[in-house]
Structure formats: structure tokens, C-alpha cells
Amino acid sequence: MSGSATSGAPESTTYLELSQDGGGAHKFYEVTVAGRLVTVRYGRIGADGQTQSTTFATAEKARAAAAKKVGEKVHKGYAPAIPGQRAPRPVTRRQVTSAPSTARSVAPVLWRFRTGSSAFGIHVDADHCWVGNQAGDVYTLDHDGGVLARFSLPDGVKCLVADDFWIYAGCDDGRVYDLSSKLPFAAYDIAADVDIFWLDIHEGLLNVSDREGRLTVIDHEDEHQWARRSGGEHAWMVRADDRAVYHGHSRGVTAYAPDGGGELWHTATRGGVLFGWQEDEAVYAGTAHRAVQRLAKATGAVEATYACDSAVYSCATSPGGRFVFAGDAASSVYCFDRDGTRLWKLGTGGGSALSMQYHDERLYLVTTDGSLVCVDASDAAVSAAEQGTVPVARDVKLAAAVPTYAPDSAAAAVTTVAHAPAGAVVVECVQEGGRLRVHVVSEGYDSSWRVQFPRAMREPGARYAVAALHAAAGGFYRVRGEIQRLL
Secondary structure, eight states: OOOOTTTTSOOEEEEEEEEOTTSSOEEEEEEEEETTEEEEEEEETTSOOEEEEEEOSSHHHHHHHHHHHHHHHHHTTOEEOOTTSSOOOOOOOOOOOOOOOOOSSBOOEEEEEEOSSOEEEEEEOSSOEEEEETTSEEEEEOTTOOEEEEEEOSSOEEEEEEETTEEEEEETTSEEEEOSSSSOEEEEEOOTTOOEEEEEEETTEEEEEETTSEEEEEOTTSOEEEEEEOSSSOOOEEEEOSSOEEEEETTEEEEEOTTSOOEEEEEOOSSOEEEEEEOSSEEEEEETTTEEEEEETTTOOEEEEEEOSSOEEEEEESGGGSEEEEEETTSEEEEEETTSOEEEEEEOSSSOEEEEEEETTEEEEEETTSEEEEEEOSHHHHHHHHTTOOOOOEEEOOOTTOOEEOOOOHHHHSEEESSOOTTOEEEEEEEETTEEEEEEOSTTSOTTSEEEOOGGGOOTTOEEEEEEEEEETTTEEEEEEEEEEEO
């Protein structure tokens, strides 16, 4: 009779940390052996982290497996540490107030999905709506409010951003998770001293704005490129395109050359910037002094001002900037024409809009009460609402069977197979200049291009089969779909 997994042997624990000055890593790894049971706990320094336990046939095999795990981490730069001595990553959650709306009418809300926690993250495309909240939950829904899936991330979601058809969630743990496949993985790690406020990704370049008014740019291989400190603090806006990175902070908007070559222009706004939006030729800054201002991307000149009645928490436009929408601190949502004439103001019916996006005559809001709200923004629906006729908003319920996906450790997240499945693309990890790079092996691809690949999965000489690779404009490949390790 073998007895329990923990009987007959003293418990031993090894605690390691990896915290790199100026780098992205700020995490711990703890291995506990108790008899035949090995428990691994890992995550962001200062957080509880995630736990996995494995029972082995004998205590000797358990100790050997634990020693191997510790050795692998030490090889990657982890070192013994004492829990609690190193400060956790600074995290600032946006402090907002939400007063009742002063609008005489309520917006024509078609449906509302309550996520259970205050939400900032939103993205809407032709097929799906995405919402991310401070509990670390990201939900995908169809345009009629049907809940399709849930991603359970380790920490609160700061924002959701899209780069082509890749969807990313920036979280309080300093990681940016790729949600484009069923299994989310950390595509970027942000330096531990950066208190993240907002993110944007353009052609694989991650742009990070933070509490101190800094702008940090990280490339597709998760390596620091350049950083600038703007004249203000509390940088709640960052947007990027081919010509510049637009950084909004307490003293206005500053545009920088995309290669870090220097400041292109700076424009003082009417109050500190609390949110940003962009179209092809203009950026829009929602400000604390009750306005949205449209700035020309080429020069920074203020082209129009959209006056609201309270601090602006969010803004968006219809395609080409024909209509401009704003959400304020008093639970109201506004619509203006391009030149700044207010067309309507309506109550949201449930909290202030912290983020918003327009799509196909609908305005999608995420609010202080944690709801994703779909508003009918067609002319007919708004006119009816102004006369007091609104549809009965449908409360979307979360089905018990909705699939849930969560990131896992690199070892657990990857299935090992003997041969690449038919149609898969093979990539390989190689050492280049002291760093592990990933290149494509399969024919039909440029083998000199690098592959954006999770850093935690990289091991010298390892080969992986990926479902698909897509060429990015920056001269690299992105992974799409399942990743499998090859024997």
C-alpha cells in the first residue's frame, strides 16, 4: 500500500524570482515537494499566481522532477529570493465617478450584458463584440448579444486593442495576451516599473502609455525599442499609425515619430486627456474639461471642438469622422456632426461610458457598472428616443455552457506530437546574438523573417507546428491558431 502522496517525507519549498531592470519580467516561480506531490505556483510578483500539482510514482521521482523544474528556471535567469522583499508591479486602476444623467430622454438600448465588474476594454468588428473587465474576464458576443466565449485572464483588463484581425488584451499583470486563438498566450511583457494606463498596437509594435506620462514602444519580438517622457502625467491616450504615435496626457497631445526619432508636434488641449480615438487624418481627445477636440494628424492643429456638459470619459466616431460620439461622467452619451454641432444627448440608462465604439449604426458602450451596452444609433431610433419611445432593453444572460479559455504555463499549453499535422507550418527556435529567435522552416515562406512567438515557449533547437502563419507589414510572421511542439 503506497499511502498518501504527502506522507512520510518532510516538505521542501524553493522560491525563485525573475525581475529585470528595464525589461519585461517581474515574476516568481515556487516549487514545493511533499512526498510524491509536487506543487508549482507561479505568476506576477506580489500576486497569488496560479497553482498546478502533480503526483509522481515515488518520492524520489517527485524530487527529481522538482529539481529539473528549478534548474530550467535558473537557466532562464531566475534566482533564489525571499517572498515579499521585492515590491509588486505598480497598478493604478482608473478612479471614476458616475453621476445620474441630466438628459431628458434615455438612449434606445437594444441589449445589455452585465459582466460583473467595471469594464474598460471594448472592441467591435464585423463578426464579434469583445468586452474586458477588471476581474480579468473577456467575453466575445455576436452583434445580437449572444455570448460566444469567455477568456479568463490572470489580472484586470486595461484595454482591448486590435491589429489587423489579431485581438490583444492588456492586463494589470503587465502582460498583453493574444486572444486570436482559443488558448490565450502572453505576446508581450511590459517592464515592471511601468504603471500601465493604455495600450495600442500597430503592425506588431506595442505602444504603452503610463502614469508618469511616458511612452514606451516594444517590437513584435517583445524587445524594448524606445521610450519618451511627455510634458504631462496620467497618459490615458495612445494611438498609432504609419506616420506617428499620438500620446495624450494631462497637458495635451504629443505626436512622436514612429521610429522614436523625436517629437513631431505638441498641442495643449482643453483639460487633461482622458481618452483618445483616431481616424485616418485626425485624432480625437476626450478631456476632463467637458470637450472632445479633433486634432489634425499632420500638424496637431485643433480643427473642431465638441462641447459636452461633464468630463469626457470616452469618444468614438463613425467612419471618416462624419459623426462624433462622446460619453461623459454623468451617464450621458452625445452625438455631434463633424463640425461640432450637437445633434443629441441621451442617458445611457446604466452608468457612464468608459469606452465606446461605433459599428453599422450601433454604438457599443462599456460602462461603470460593468455592462456592455448596444445602442441603436440610427436616425430613426434616436428621433423616437427623443420623443420618449425606446425599445425594451434585453438583458443578456450568460449561459452555463459557454466555453471558457485561460492561459496556462508554456509546458501545459502546448501539446507534443511526433509529426506536424497536415497543412501545419513548422518553425524553429535558434540562438542569434545571445537571444532566442524563431524562424520558419517550412517551404514557401521567407526563412530570414522572424516569427512572433511566445517568449516562454522558446527553447534552443525546439521545433513547433503552428496552424498558420501570416505575413505582417513590418516584415515578420504572426502565428494564428494552435501551437504544437514536435518531438
